[in-house]
Amino acid sequence: MADPSSYRPKPGEIPPSPGVYRFRDEHRRVIYVGKAKSLRQRLSSYFQDISGLHPRTATMVTTAASVEWTVVATEVEALQLEYSWIKEFDPRFNVKYRDDKSYPSLAVTLNEEFPRAQVMRGPKRKGVRYFGPYAHAWAIRETVDLLLRVFPVRTCSAGVFKRARAVGRPCLLGYIEKCSAPCTGRVTPEEHRALAEEFCDFMAGRTGAYLRRLEERMHEAAEAMEYERAGRLRDDIEALRRAMEKNAVVLADATDADLIALAEDELEAAVQIFHVRGGRVRGQRGWVTDKVEHVTTAGLVESALQQLYGEESGEGVPREVLVPALPEPPEPVAEWLGARRGSRVSLRVPQRGDKRDLMTTVERNAQQALALHKTKRASDLTTRSRALEEIADALGLDSAPLRIECFDISHLQGEDIVASMVVFEDGLARKSEYRRFQIRGFAGQDDVRSMHEVVGRRFRRYLRERERTGEWAVEEPGDGPHGEAAEDAGETPGPRTEDGRPKRFAYPPQLVVVDGGQPQVAAARRAMDQLGIDDVAVCGLAKRLEEVWLPGESDPVILPRASEGLYLLQRVRDEAHRFAIRYQRGKRSQSIRRGPLDAVPGLGETRKKALLKHFGSVRRLRTATIEEICEVPGFGRRTAETVAAALAAQAPAAPAVNTATGEILD
Template identity: 55%
Template sequence: MADPSTYRPAPGTVPTDPGVYTFRDADDRVLYVGKAKNLRNRLSNYFQDPAHLSPRIRTMVFSADHVQWTVVSSELEALNLEYTWIKKFAPRFNVMYRDDKTYPVLAVSVKEKYPRAFLYRGPRRKGVRYFGPYPKAWAIRETLESLTRVFPVRTCTNGVFRRHEQLGRPCLLGYIDRCSAPCVGRVSPSEHMELVDGFCSFLAGGNTERVMREVRHEMEEAAGDLDFERAASLRDQLAAMDSAMEKQAVVFSDATDADVIATAGDDLETAVQIFHVRGGRIRGQRGWVVETGDGADGGDLPGLLADFLTQFYGQSTELSDATESAVGGNSRAAASREVTLEPVPREILLPAQPEDAAEMTDWLTGLRGAKVTLRTPQRGDKKALMDTAAENARQALRQHKLARVGDITARSAALEDLRESLWMDESPLRIECTDISHIQGTDVVASLVVFEDGLPRKADYRRYRIREAAGGGHSDDVASIAEVVRRRFRRYREDRTAVPEGDDGGERLEGEVTVREAEAGTARFAYPPQLFIVDGGRPQVEAAQAVLDELGVTDVTLVGIAKRLEELWVPGQDYPVIVARNSPALYLVQQIRDEAHRFAITFHRASRGRRMTRSVLDDVPGLGPKRRAQLVKAFGSVARVREAGEEAVAALPGFGPRLAAAVISALDGQAAQTRRSPQSGPPPQSDEAGESGPSD
């Protein structure tokens, strides 16, 4: 860990202009992104007495190796650039607000020809409108049951829809008038879209009273015309709408359009709760728990709120734009968007004012296209709702700690135990593992999996085809391990020595970088792991260490795990490291090794499948997929193509003498090779038989 005093910028070298700064480690990985209206004043706060810094910031400045900054023209531009970089780099020490996805939502797939309403959990997708979230799944099912009596939109899956479309008769919901049955053509796409627009509009609260007033008026007219059956049906529809509306409590008497945000935290984690209030009603609730290290009840609450507003409303606006582009061009859908919940409301109620409140207000106003107000309620109904949201945040934090304490403790204990077992200076926060997979020396491939903080980071997984140490039916597992290590760390060494392209548009201060240089600096797989694991025993470990010595890589701890006794081999040691069977460290290493094994076998099976389905026709120049399919369709098989001869092939549409000669020549060559080698190789075996194992 670096001492902050060793990389503190010289006095007077940091400009006083607005800008964005990044703290980076020795491998140029972004650890923290921040903005400032005065870069010199803000950066000086990080280099004060470490005892005065919060635990999270103190850890960050000691983990960093250098600081860079980019000067911009205004505070608003700095805010936008900070949000962009936090989203791009996902810095470890920035508070990352990701939806906990605990609550289910009611989704409507507006981009489909016949949109459907369904219960959904998970990340947001383009072309889908979401309502909620709801506290329980049964609440969504009851809402759907009530509203489909009024708006009989489709709720079935695509498979059920296609099956009844082929059968020519609707499902049970269609027979009991709970679905308009678009699968059998009872309604046209435009008529079904009208129902979907009414359904979405009612849920969004844009025309609740108008729809209920119209249904009540139709019921009274039907009763006046002595059409009691229709009047009774309309009465049931009114009751269904009342039931749906009762699920959303009335909190204000006026048409309040606001988001209520509350927090609760301790020294390590903070829970954030947001209530979406539209038209005086709570339309949804969302929650997050983030690791901050500062505590929301401490002095950094304004900074935490500023980070939350930036990420939440920036992402919400992008999702809204994506949904609009997915349904654009449909006048009905466009009309329904007018009553959709705005990503940025007119008013945002907060427990305290965020950092740079004036600039934040201007930014939110720009996102909304109308004035936005940030307020801290002191009394009345809005203060009561703020207290309710705060109580929800406290309960969410409590439940999160009860659910997560075991996992967090186990991972931390495993990393610390692994550090002690391998005599490392610090816990291996990034671990990589490689494994080899093949069958009798064919289709030899390797995998590289990455774990950070004890969890898989699948975005950094890599796959390799072994080129030098295998081929022609032979394979050397030790040499294959060496090849993978060389290819992985040669890339790291090249990236470490590469100089990013910069701008020469004027003299710059030491430490100052351009936006392009900052983004190019971390868009690479450059930084090394603290621990690198190979699947094998002493020979594999020694071969891998020889490659690291050759490349001059000295900051990586290498270890091998042997399958037979689950022992750990360290380079240069005559005996393995024996870790207790019940040790969390051994369990973590086994988990990483098994993930590398799974990833390698998956890639090997895919490679073998592609090879076994290849044909000699695939290598004929000028013969594409359509022409190959045409040949097989015309003659029935590849063997019959060869028997037919050049003239028959040349007579096919699109074939000429030259292409026909190339096809027959390739088939003759394959036949001659088959005669010389009647047995192409040993019979196939199971994947487990060919998996590279330890040589211990």
């Protein structure tokens, strides 16, 4: 680990002009590339006190052994040079998006003598027009099959084309008139190229004018009594409309735009892009990335724009690019996009209307993509094993923690305090053993005392059930009986699980994780020490910087950024937080729904509904006599008296009035 002061440039060496800089490690490998409006100001920020840097930035500057820079004239040039260096050096600390899957595109090889329409994956090639990307290759083939009736361009491979040219006979598509058969000279190279360009224009969204021309030709043929030709044109128009229907109309007809949305957490980010051409969604793609460096949403957007349009020809850049946050500053990026397109590009955040609604849809797709990526990553057995081993090494455990329990506290401004306990076994969630707790008696936002109580209650149950071999203890107030069940329930003795171990709290974890930092970890450890539990490890995961805290330690454990162990701890913590929030919201909605009849002892839901149905409202029920309440089916005199007394106790007391003057007394 290098000391940044050992390679810090001397004062005055760094120019104040725009430029691009590179950090290199001791082996001269480029580990980070960045751009700056002022090189002096930006580079100076890296050489401040290490404790003041973000942990990821601190890791980068201590890994580096030297820094160098290149001065450019404008910020746009800096953006271009930064992109080319990132492509050339592939620095480990830069954001690099990777496709979450391989998306196929419809490609037209205009760089060939006889252009060919085909499904193509991988990097884009010069001279080839691309449309999409599409979610599935079969969607491209369906679209092409419909369009070949109107635009019979070549779709065969080079080998098939060469063979047909040698024998002088077209392939099957030529015989059924879905290919113009340039291989046999049925059309000239110029005519076939014009056909391919019309195909590209239609796919690029210029559909309205072409359809109108076809309709005019159809009417002209019908007026000239060329009914066979008119019928053929009618079928061509219908085929084109069916092809257009496969792409949803989402915006105005003339809209060409790309919508980019992000879903991110502390460790990863997912990007989803919708390509809208002619008001229709023509393609969709997605990327994911690890947050190796400390990067904001605006920085993620800038990296996505560089990767999306860095290799694009001018035709691939639309007139409008909609993003969740603007790069900082946005002007150089917009100018760079405009230079690639050859005309002005609008780069903005949609605020209202159809574009804002479509952006919401793209954001939802990004969230689902991130969740799916996490699920796939967590389901891999090898990855889970490595994660557990990394946790054991980082925390100094004797063996991998096969059972992990995580606790989280949730409340609303100090009210309705609840807690959750989630269980992960072998790196996977075991939802049947989730528990939730209601915490009473604490006023205010005292997460530390709440954590102490919850962990203590959990392990008191463990000790009690361990002593009662084969028996279940009575449920302690606040401990849920089954998975996501409610609190304050009692239980009777019952059987064990199928694998022979006691249910509920009798099976101890190897590791307890709490959501929080030093205070919460100390509270959990103290609760366990008071019960004599010394064979269960404890740690805390703080949200802000994803630091792992251990009891009695003044400094946190920093797991590597790409660590599978850190990823698993974060997933456990987030699941506990989700489970606690869900319970707390449920309790809050129940308290909101409570009415005056809830306070009447012994009155169930059926009889409450009967009262409200008979009287129409609680106000009319308050004024009813006991005899009138007895008229309701299911109500005797004793129950009616109970209802009347309870409602009278809830009613506000009438103010005292001076009978002589009519004045209300205090």
